[in-house]
Amino acid sequence: MEFTAEFTTNHLGNFNLLISMLHKAKEAGATYVKMQKKDVESFYTKEKLNSPYKSPYGTTYGEYRKIFEFDKNQFDMFDQECRKIGMPWFTTVQDEISIDFMKDYKIDLFKVASVNSHNKKFLEKLRDTISKEKILIISVAGKTLKQIEETVNFFKDYNLYILHCVAEYPCKDTNLRLGNIPILIKNFKTDKIKIGYSGHEEGIIPSLAAIKLGAQLVERHFAISRDSFVHHIECSLTANEFKDLVVKSKDNNLEKYIGDLNEKSYECHFGMTEMEESFLLNSQYGKDYIKDKYTSK
Numbered sequence: 536m537e538f539t540a541e542f543t544t545n546h547l548g549n550f551n552l553l554i555s556m557l558h559k560a561k562e563a564g565a566t567y568v569k570m571q572k573k574d575v576e577s578f579y580t581k582e583k584l585n586s587p588y589k590s591p592y593g594t595t596y597g598e599y600r601k602i603f604e605f606d607k608n609q610f611d612m613f614d615q616e617c618r619k620i621g622m623p624w625f626t627t628v629q630d631e632i633s634i635d636f637m638k639d640y641k642i643d644l645f646k647v648a649s650v651n652s653h654n655k656k657f658l659e660k661l662r663d664t665i666s667k668e669k670i671l672i673i674s675v676a677g678k679t680l681k682q683i684e685e686t687v688n689f690f691k692d693y694n695l696y697i698l699h700c701v702a703e704y705p706c707k708d709t710n711l712r713l714g715n716i717p718i719l720i721k722n723f724k725t726d727k728i729k730i731g732y733s734g735h736e737e738g739i740i741p742s743l744a745a746i747k748l749g750a751q752l753v754e755r756h757f758a759i760s761r762d763s764f765v766h767h768i769e770c771s772l773t774a775n776e777f778k779d780l781v782v783k784s785k786d787n788n789l790e791k792y793i794g795d796l797n798e799k800s801y802e803c804h805f806g807m808t809e810m811e812e813s814f815l816l817n818s819q820y821g822k823d824y825i826k827d828k829y830t831s832k
Contacts, residue, residue, distance in 0.1 A: 536746065536751065536784050537566040537567070537731075537751065537752040537753075538564065538565050538567075538754075538755075538777070538780070538784075539565065539566065539568070539753070539754040539755070540560035540565040540567070540568045540569065540757035541733075541754050541755060541756045542560075542568060542569060542570055542756075543571060543767065544766070544767075545757065545763065545768065547763070548605070550605065550609050550612070550613075552759065553605075554613070556568075556757060556758075556759060557617065557620070557622060558620065559759065559774040560622070560757055560774070560777070561620055561622045562774065562778070563757075563775075563777040563778040564778055564781035565622070565757070565777065566623070567622075567623050567624060567644070568617070568622055568623075568624045568757075569624065569625055569754070570605075570613070570624065570625075570626045571626060571627045572604070572628055572636055572637055573604060573630060573633055574629075574630050574633055575600050575601050575604060576597075577630055577632060578630045579596070579597070579600070583597075584596060584597030584600075585597060591764070614640060614641075623643065623644075624642060625642045625643070626640075626645065627646040628645060628661070629648060629651065631660045634660055634664050634665075635664070638664050638665060642669075643668075643670055644670045644671070645661065645669055645670075646672045646673075647661065647672070647674070648674055649675060649676035649677055649702055649815065652673050652675050652686055653678055653686055658686065658689055658690075662690065667692045667693055670694045671690055671693050671694070671696070672696040673690075673695060673696065673698065674698045674700040675698065675699065675700060675719075676700035676702040676811060676815070677702055677806065677807035677808075677811040678805065679805050679806045680722065680805050683697065683805075684722070687728065694727050694728070695727065695728045696729045696731050697719055697731070698730075698732055698752070698754060699713070699715045699716050699730070699745070700734075701735060701808075701811070702735075702810075702815050703735060703808075703810050703811065704735050704767040704769070705735055705736055705767075705770040706741075706770065707736075708736065708796060708797045708799070708800045709797055709800065710808070710810065711736065711741050711800040711801075712800075712803060712804050713741065713744055713745055713748060713800050714801045714802050714803030714804075715804070715805060716730060716732060716745055716748040716750055729752065730751060731750050731753060731754065732745035732746075732752070732753050733753075733754040734753065734754070734755050734770070735756070737769060737770060738776075739776060739779060739780040739783070740795075740796055741796065741800060742755060742780055743783055743784060743789050743792050743793050744789075744793040744800065746789065747790070747793060753780070753784075755770075755777065756772065757772055757777055758772070758773060759773070759774070761773065
């Protein structure tokens with residue numbers, strides 16, 4: 536069983552906080568830690584960048600979001616610290632510029648976010664840039680089985696993790712659609728493809744349920760504290776909670792932890808819900824990064 540501590544923007548753009556998170560994630564039992572890399576100016580629409588957003592960094596979403604991006608010198612130092620303590624790391628590359636930024640780091644994995652998991656132009660750039668020796672981890676929130684199949688076929692020469700995910704932050708138990716995990720296993724699991732879970736719920740019970748259903752990797756947002764102004768902080772785990780997840784995952788009787796989970800949590804549904812459409816299409820991301828660019832209608 537593998538666990539990814541997703542740092543997202545919970546480091547607040549503070550390198551010292553980032554290094555503290557790295558050490559705490561290792562102590563909590565993370566298999567990997569994950570960063571994000573995004574060219575803010577090209578990724579978001581001008582409308583989104585200029586939209587009102589109150590934060591310590593300004594009055595627009597663009598001013599708020601830019602503060603969280605680290606430069607090459609900071610990534611170099613982070614890479615050195617990871618190697619020093621023996622913690623593997625990788626990155627969600629969220630645009631083509633970021634693929635070029637990350638390509639020379641000696642990391643074994645690359646993450647594709649749900650928003651890009653059916654973006655042909657982006658996926659072609661990734662396939663043309665990184666070697667087949669790399670492992671791709673692909674979240675598939677909002678995707679139909681046909682779209683997932685097309686993405687899997689697009690990377691048929693790579694080892695993959697396909698992660699069930701719901702683009703809701705935090706995700707209500709009744710909207711988890713954990714029943715998608717067995718379907719992904721049935722349809723896609725092979726010697727080259729593993730199935731996992733990227734969770735945005737509060738707490739650890741749904742993640743344990745995902746493991747019970749066969750998820751081989753669980754990714755959760757990781758934070759020093761949820762006492763923060765940063766977006767999506769509600770679905771982050773603290774170091775102690777993350778450690779609790781790792782420890783309990785090893786229990787042969789997971790049923791005792793997940794027995795009270797709402798039965799609606801196990802429903803199965805692929806494709807974009809109204810909630811996900813609001814997030815993926817209209818809220819955080821520019822529409823160019825979610826358009827259905829290569830599925831025939």
